Amino acid sequence: MHEMSLAESMLDIVESTARKHHAQRVTSVQFELGALSHADREALAFAFDVVARGSIAEGARFEVIEVPGTAWCMLCSKTVGLAKRGDACPECGHYQLTVTQGEAMRIASIEII
Ligand SMILES: [Zn+2]
Numbered sequence: 001m002h003e004m005s006l007a008e009s010m011l012d013i014v015e016s017t018a019r020k021h022h023a024q025r026v027t028s029v030q031f032e033l034g035a036l037s038h039a040d041r042e043a044l045a046f047a048f049d050v051v052a053r054g055s056i057a058e059g060a061r062f063e064v065i066e067v068p069g070t071a072w073c074m075l076c077s078k079t080v081g082l083a084k085r086g087d088a089c090p091e092c093g094h095y096q097l098t099v100t101q102g103e104a105m106r107i108a109s110i111e112i113i
Helices: 002-020 041-051
Strands: 026-034 061-067 069-073 078-082 097-101 105-112
Touching: 002 026, 002 041, 002 105, 026 041, 041 061, 078 097
Parallel strands: 026 061
Antiparallel strands: 026 105, 069 078, 069 097
16 A cells, blocks of 8 residues: 555654654654645555554644645746646646645654654
8 A cells, every 4th residue: 555655764763863862652643744745644544553562753743734735837927826736727727736835744853752
């Protein structure tokens, strides 16, 4: 499962950050998920819960912050909102779009004790 490997690489980052700060436990993880990325937030939260078992982040609260998708429209010469990949420009209806935001996934912050 795609989300499982994402969750594993996230856990790596969470664990090394926690170690660096001499944490005893990770209590929550905030994660930014682009609206245009292919990961499912429910599946990701579930996967993280599974991979975190037995780790310093076991039982951590997992929050997903959704980052909206945006794209640059060549015809409008401006940035427009994009609900999903493959959609037309909401302003002019054409498809000359370059995605500028919403594809990325990253850890925004973690809380430790
Ligand atoms: Zn346009």
